[in-house]
Amino acid sequence: MVSEGPVFSLGEYISEHKDDDCGTWENGHAPYIEYVLNQFNEQESKEFSEKIWMWSDFHLYMLADPILFCKNEYIDRYFLYSKIFGQVGDVEYLEYLAENLRAVILNSKMKNMDSDFLSRIKSNLVKIIETTDNPNWAEAHNQLINLLMEEILRNDGEKACL
Numbered sequence: 001m002v003s004e005g006p007v008f009s010l011g012e013y014i015s016e017h018k019d020d021d022c023g024t025w026e027n028g029h030a031p032y033i034e035y036v037l038n039q040f041n042e043q044e045s046k047e048f049s050e051k052i053w054m055w056s057d058f059h060l061y062m063l064a065d066p067i068l069f070c071k072n073e074y075i076d077r078y079f080l081y082s083k084i085f086g087q088v089g090d091v092e093y094l095e096y097l098a099e100n101l102r103a104v105i106l107n108s109k110m111k112n113m114d115s116d117f118l119s120r121i122k123s124n125l126v127k128i129i130e131t132t133d134n135p136n137w138a139e140a141h142n143q144l145i146n147l148l149m150e151e152i153l154r155n156d157g158e159k160a161c162l
Helices: 006-016 022-039 042-054 057-069 077-087 091-107 115-131 135-161
Strands: none
Touching: 006 022, 006 042, 006 057, 022 057, 042 057, 042 077, 057 077, 057 091, 077 091, 077 115, 091 115, 091 135, 115 135
């Protein structure tokens, strides 16, 4: 993390409260993080969007909902949420993040996402399917995988035409 500034401070805030219980995160920390994100100016938002990828899965997981619900015009919330889903490795985190993923993907600009990016999302959906006993989840995730595969094939087809 950068050693100063609001982006660094946000990362430190998450680290300092890592051991707080779930209710505290949901009712206290997540709204605070969302507030902080809404206050970022254009440069801070850009720095945030570049620097968080060096942070832990826990940090990214705790940022996901506040990112999704923030109203900062300089933060591409659907892209960042999707990228978090593609980068996080912890299956428990992925299971939670997958609950919003369909809406995020459908509201995002998938045509602007490269095939590698979409493939990471697909791989994490497969990881969830392989670890769940819930057939409804598997079916819903398979539908999203099919949507991602269509976009990957479209992207690869456009590249081949160039």
